[in-house]
Amino acid sequence: MKTGIKIALSLALLSSLSFGGEQFAMSDSDRAMYAEMLENNPADIMVANGEQLLGNLGGEAAFAKYLGVSEDKLPEYIAGFPRYIEKFKMVVGIDQVLQAMMHDAGEKPFKLKSSDMFDMLAYTKSLANGVKSNIDIDANQHMKDAYALGQKTFDTKRGGRGLSCLSCHAPAVIGSVLRTQPLPDLSSKGVAVAATWPAYRMTKSSLRTLQRRFQGCMKNALLKVIPIGSPEMVALEVYLTKQAEGTEIAIPGLKR
Amino acid sequence: MQRREFFKKLGSAAAITAVIPMMSFAADAKKQAGPNEFSYEKALDVITGGKGAKASPKVSLKAPAIAENGAVVPITVEVESPMTESDYVKAIHIFATKNSNSRSASVHLTPANGKAIFAARIKLGSTQDVIALAEMSDGTFLTATQSVKVTIGGCG
Amino acid sequence: MERKSLIKIKPKKYKNGDVVKINFMVMHPMETGLRKDKKTGKIVPAQYINNVKFEYNGKVITTINVWESLSANPVFTIYMKIDGPGELKVTFTENTGEVNETSTKIKPKG
Numbered sequence: 001m002k003t004g005i006k007i008a009l010s011l012a013l014l015s016s017l018s019f020g021g022e023q024f025a026m027s028d029s030d031r032a033m034y035a036e037m038l039e040n041n042p043a044d045i046m047v048a049n050g051e052q053l054l055g056n057l058g059g060e061a062a063f064a065k066y067l068g069v070s071e072d073k074l075p076e077y078i079a080g081f082p083r084y085i086e087k088f089k090m091v092v093g094i095d096q097v098l099q100a101m102m103h104d105a106g107e108k109p110f111k112l113k114s115s116d117m118f119d120m121l122a123y124t125k126s127l128a129n130g131v132k133s134n135i136d137i138d139a140n141q142h143m144k145d146a147y148a149l150g151q152k153t154f155d156t157k158r159g160g161r162g163l164s165c166l167s168c169h170a171p172a173v174i175g176s177v178l179r180t181q182p183l184p185d186l187s188s189k190g191v192a193v194a195a196t197w198p199a200y201r202m203t204k205s206s207l208r209t210l211q212r213r214f215q216g217c218m219k220n221a222l223l224k225v226i227p228i229g230s231p232e233m234v235a236l237e238v239y240l241t242k243q244a245e246g247t248e249i250a251i252p253g254l255k256r
Numbered sequence: 257m258q259r260r261e262f263f264k265k266l267g268s269a270a271a272i273t274a275v276i277p278m279m280s281f282a283a284d285a286k287k288q289a290g291p292n293e294f295s296y297e298k299a300l301d302v303i304t305g306g307k308g309a310k311a312s313p314k315v316s317l318k319a320p321a322i323a324e325n326g327a328v329v330p331i332t333v334e335v336e337s338p339m340t341e342s343d344y345v346k347a348i349h350i351f352a353t354k355n356s357n358s359r360s361a362s363v364h365l366t367p368a369n370g371k372a373i374f375a376a377r378i379k380l381g382s383t384q385d386v387i388a389l390a391e392m393s394d395g396t397f398l399t400a401t402q403s404v405k406v407t408i409g410g411c412g
Numbered sequence: 413m414e415r416k417s418l419i420k421i422k423p424k425k426y427k428n429g430d431v432v433k434i435n436f437m438v439m440h441p442m443e444t445g446l447r448k449d450k451k452t453g454k455i456v457p458a459q460y461i462n463n464v465k466f467e468y469n470g471k472v473i474t475t476i477n478v479w480e481s482l483s484a485n486p487v488f489t490i491y492m493k494i495d496g497p498g499e500l501k502v503t504f505t506e507n508t509g510e511v512n513e514t515s516t517k518i519k520p521k522g
Contacts, residue, residue, distance in 0.1 A: 329483075362477040
C-alpha cells in the first residue's frame with residue numbers, strides 16, 4: 001500500500017516535471033555565479049600537486065624532450081591529444097605518455113585510474129590553456145581509425161537498457177531534462193567537453209578526467225564500464241575532442 | 257522538448273523507473289540530528305544577546321536561486337562599510353536555516369580587511385533560506401536572506 | 413595528517429594601500445558526521461575544519477569559526493589591505509584538535 005502511494009506520488013511529480021522542466025534549470029545569473037567559482041577552483045590544489053609530480057620527472061622540459069617537441073611548441077602539441085605516437089605504435093592520451101615516461105625513467109608508473117595520474121594529467125594539459133584544441137583526425141590512418149572507433153563506441157547501444165552515449169547526447173534530445181538536469185550539448189557549440197576536462201566534479205569533491213567521466217556515465221546507464229586507456233576509451237576521447245575542435249583549452253574545468 | 261516526448265524518444269520505460277526510486281527516497285528522507293544540532297533562532301539569540309536583527313539593504317547576500325548540487329553552493333556576502341577603526345563590520349555570520357546545525361561560518365573581521373566581503377561554498381541538505389548576519393561595530397545587527405532551491409538528480 | 417592548501421592573491425601585482433582578494437583553499441573532506449560509508453554502512457565520524465586564522469605580519473586580521481556545513485575542499489575568500497611587505501600566515505584547526513599552517517610572501521610593488 002505504502003509503495004503504491006509512493007509510486008502515485010512519484011508519477012504525479014513526474015508529470016509535473018514534464019511541463020515544468022524550466023523551473024529546475026538554473027538561470028543565467030546562477031550559472032554566472034558558478035562560473036565565478038572557476039577563479040578559485042578547488043582543483044587548483046590538485047593541479048599544483050600535478051605540477052610537483054611532473055616536476056619530479058623533470059617538468060615540462062623533460063615532457064617536451066620525451067615527445068621530441070621543442071618547449072615553445074609544446075602547448076600547441078598538447079592541444080592536439082589524443083595523438084598517434086610512432087614510438088608506441090598507437091593512439092594515446094597524455095596520461096599514457098606520462099606513464100611511459102615514468103617507466104622509461106625507471107619509476108613505477110601511476111595507474112591510469114589514480115588521483116596522482118589525474119592530477120599530473122590535469123597539470124600537463126593545463127600547459128595548453130588558452131590554446132585552441134587542434135586534434136587532427138586526418139593526420140594518418142591510425143587517427144582516422146580511432147575517430148571511426150570513437151563514433152562507433154558513442155553510437156553503439158549496449159547494456160540492460162540498450163542505451164548508447166548518443167541516446168542522451170543526440171542533437172534531437174539536447175536540452176531535455178533528465179533527472180532534473182538538462183542534457184548538455186557536448187560539442188563546441190555547447191560545453192565543448194574535451195576542452196574543459198580534467199575538471200573539478202562538485203558532486204564527487206574531486207578532480208576527474210574525461211575518460212573517468214565516461215566511466216561514470218556508463219555505470220549509471222548500466223553499460224559495462226570500459227577501462228581507462230583502452231583503445232575504445234581513447235577513441236571516444238578522440239571523437240569528442242574532435243567535436244570540441246577550435247575551443248580554447250581551460251583546465252581545470254568546474255562541473256556539477 | 258517536453259520530458260514526456262523525451263522518454264518516448266528514448267523509447268524506454270526503464271528510464272522512468274530510474275527516476276522513481278530517487279523520488280521515493282527523497283520522500284522517505286528523515287532529518288537527522290547531527291552532533292552539533294543548533295537552530296538558527298538559537299544562534300541568533302546567542303549572537304545578538306537577545307536583541308535580534310533587522311533586514312537591511314546594506315547587506316548583500318549572493319547565492320544561486322537554484323543549486324544543481326546541494327554539496328557545493330557558492331555564497332558571497334558583502335556589507336557596506338567604510339571599514340575604519342570607528343566604523344567597521346565586526347563579524348559576518350552565515351546560516352543555513354534548515355541544516356541540522358544551522359551555523360556555517362562566523363567570520364570575524366577587522367579594519368585591516370579593507371572590505372567587508374566573504375565568500376565560500378556551503379552544503380545545503382534541502383531547499384531552504386540562507387541568511388547572512390552582519391555584526392556592526394556600533395552594536396547593531398543587520399541581515400540579508402536568500403532562498404536556495406536544491407535540486408537532486410543528474411547523471412553520475 | 414598534513415593537508416594540501418594554497419593561498420592565492422588577486423590581483424597578482426599590488427602596491428601598498430591596495431585592498432586585495434585573498435583566496436585560501438585546502439583539501440579536506442569536511443565530514444559532517446551524518447554520512448554513512450557506502451561499503452560498511454557505518455557512520456563516518458565528523459571531521460572538519462573548525463577555525464581558520466589569517467595573520468599578516470603577526471597581526472590577526474581575520475578569524476573564521478567554521479562548522480561542518482562548509483563544502484568539501486573549502487575555499488575561503490576575504491579581502492585584505494596591503495600595508496608593507498612581509499608574510500600572510502593562515503593557521504587552520506580541525507575539530508579533532510589537529511593544527512596546520514601555510515603562508516605566502518606579501519611583496520607590494522611601488
